Amino acid sequence: MKIFKEKLGRILASIALVVVLLGGVVGYTAWYHLFREVPITYASPEEHFKYGSIGTEPSQGVPYWIWLVLPRIFADKLPHPGGYTALGITWEEGKETPVGFTKKTIGFPRVGITCAVCHTATYRTSPLEKPHIFPAGPSSKFDLQGYIRFLGATAKDPRFNADSILDEIKYNHEFSWIENLLYRFLIIPQTKKALLKQDADFAWMNSRPNWGPGRIDPFNPVKFNTLQLPQDDTIGNSDMMPIWNQKLHQNFALHWDGLETSLKETVQTGAIGDGATKDSLPVADLQRVEDYITELSPPKYPFTVDEKLAAKGSQIFASNCASCHAFGGERTGTVIPVDEVGTDRHRLDMWTQQAAETYNHFGDGYPWDFSQLRKTDGYVSVSLDGLWIRAPYLHNGSVPSLQDLLAKPENRPKTFYRGYDVYDSQKVGFVSEGEEAKRVGFKYDTSVAANSNQGHTYGTDLASDDKQALIEYLKTL
Ligand code: HEC
Ligand code: HEC
Incomplete structure (x- = not known):
């Protein structure tokens, strides 16, 4: 009996060993192919x-x-x-x-x-050319x-x-x-x-x-999906922003409506908005991104600039635009009330006090945390670095070129095509009409909700020579 028992014990032990080994192999294989x-x-x-x-x-x-x-x-x-x-x-x-x-x-x-x-700009000089690529610039064509x-x-x-x-x-x-x-x-x-x-x-x-190419609704996905806030009927459609040169943007409000004031949080919320989770947020990798966009300078205008004309334009800029847009300008990087700037208010109204408060508690208990999200009443007077490749202009991308932005709102194009990245150095923006732009692009209609091209009338009363000079200067920023 005793011998039998010992034998049984040995058999059972061997079976157990095989099961454990097999389990280990299955477990390892599953881990290797699904989780490693x-x-x-x-x-x-x-x-x-x-x-x-x-x-x-x-x-x-x-x-x-x-x-x-x-x-x-x-x-x-x-x-x-x-x-x-x-x-x-x-x-x-x-x-x-x-x-x-x-x-x-x-x-x-x-x-x-x-x-x-979203944050990589491209342009081509002709339809057959390969795109020139500028990391940290705003994409005008990603849909x-x-x-x-x-x-x-x-x-x-x-x-x-x-x-x-x-x-x-x-x-x-x-x-x-x-x-x-x-x-x-x-x-x-x-x-x-x-x-x-x-x-x-x-x-x-x-x-x-x-949305069309080069635009997203940046925070409704966060409100409805990440923060699980109830759905509302707001429209947040907004144009991609450049993120280079942050070393010169210190203390600027961030995002079109200035809903953030911390660059670190803007980078981290950027990753959450794109699908990183609380547990997958890679803080060190994001720090590298932050360091990169802090130091990176914007690309220079690649075509000829009439230096003399640009010098004249710089004077016009100083008296009409610098207070809100030059580095060191007294209102640069601050929130200008929407009633003052007069642009479309949908993007502003999309972000709510409740959303800001909820997002500020999102990271509670994690080594990273958000506290600087807020609700504002206007749009940031953004710095204009690398402006030449940031078309279409304004927060909703409603104005195709700098020439059009300096036109009176009633004379700005009512419809145009976005998403075609062949450059128009005459108007300073991308080609936004004609067969090719129509074939590749998305028809932007300024009469659609959140697409208004009104407001921002600064410089629209200037004489046409002065406008030309100002545009020449804006190319150099
Ligand atoms: C899906 C497109 C998309 C992705 C991906 C994305 N962003 Fe953005 N980003 C935007 C848009 C659009 C805005 C402007 C949104 C608004 O305020 O309406 C913006 C705004 C910003 C701003 C504010 C710039 C300023 O001057 O105010 C920063 C900084 C920024 N993003 C960094 C990042 C970083 C870093 C990542 C990656 C971790 C990222 N973004 C991922 C689309 C994107
Ligand atoms: C009172 C402040 C103020 C003045 C003065 C001002 N702007 Fe602006 N500017 C703003 C604000 C605010 C925005 C963002 C508005 C929006 O997108 O809805 C803006 C946006 C812009 C943009 C769009 C940037 C982009 O990336 O799309 C350009 C270009 C611009 N301004 C050029 C000028 C020029 C040129 C002048 C002078 C003729 C000028 N601005 C005068 C406040 C100002």
Whole structure:
């Protein structure tokens, strides 16, 4: 009996060992293929800005191989041929992802977005030229709304299934049998579910005017999705901002309406707004971004400037604009009441006292914390550094060029095309009319809610020679 018992004990122990080992192998395999986090680091601060993670992959990352083949399977759901570039995304030659998109492995490679997707400006001198790329400038062509809608539309389509996606991935990559199983039964179905949820989370967009390229509603997603505040009917559509040269912006109010006063918090809320979570917010990586935009100077105007005319323009600027826009100007970087500046007030009204208070408590208990969010009553008299590549102008991007901004509001274009980045050095802005601009661009109609081009009448009474001189000077900022 005793011998039998010992034998049984040994057998049981061996079985237990095998089970533990097997469990370990299964556990390790699952961890390796689903959760293992591989940090990405770029030595260059610019590459870090363009391609480094801001913590959006755990919650918002789309599996890389699926993301890569979606435009091929669903080309019919994009506005033009050209894959993701049809959504105004810039893809540098030889890179695995476009500017502003990361490829980060958390179990499997995932694609997240970074600051650079919105904060990278481009221009071309002709339609055939490759874009000149300026990190930290405002994108005039990235269509985030189009991107969100594209992903949602693919998930709703019956072609979003394991067979067709795996068939298409084969052209790029060969999965191991285990990856094949994971993609077929877990990753593809879960991605479909997540994209459908994202589509539902953004359904509120559909009852409001379209953003169009180079614009987003920056804080309604935060209000409704992140802070879970009740939906309202506000429209926050606003133009991308440049974020370079922050060393000269110290103590300036931040965001179009000055809802922040701390650069650190603006950077961190930027990452939260893009999909980083409380637990994934990468404080040190974001510090690198902050250091980069603090030191980075804006790009110089790339075409000829008439220096003599610009010198005359600098006098006109000094007497008409400098108090609100020059570094050291007495009101530069402060909030100018909306009734004084007279521009569209929708963006201002979108942000509420309640939203500011709720966001200030968002990070309670975390090593980072927000406390500087607030409600204001106007728009910031922003500094004009790198102005030449910031068109269309004003917080809602309602005025296509500097020439148009200096025209009386009733003479500014009532409709024009946005999202075409060929440069117009005559008017100082992007080409916003004509066949090509129409084919590629989005028709901006100033009669639509939140799109008004009224207000900011400074300089509109100047003689036309003086306007020319002023514009020449503005090119040099
Ligand atoms: C989806 C597009 C998008 C992404 C991604 C994005 N931003 Fe922004 N950012 C904007 C827009 C639009 C504004 C202006 C919003 C407003 O106030 O209406 C802005 C404003 C800012 C400002 C204020 C600039 C000023 O002079 O007042 C800073 C600073 C900034 N962003 C930094 C960042 C950083 C850093 C990241 C990445 C962590 C980031 N943003 C990610 C679109 C984006
Ligand atoms: C009383 C303060 C004030 C004066 C004076 C003033 N501005 Fe402005 N400016 C503002 C405010 C506030 C905004 C933001 C308004 C908005 O976007 O709704 C602005 C926005 C702008 C913008 C848009 C920047 C961008 O990135 O889109 C330009 C360009 C500009 N101003 C040029 C000028 C010029 C040129 C003059 C002089 C002829 C001038 N401003 C005079 C307050 C002022």
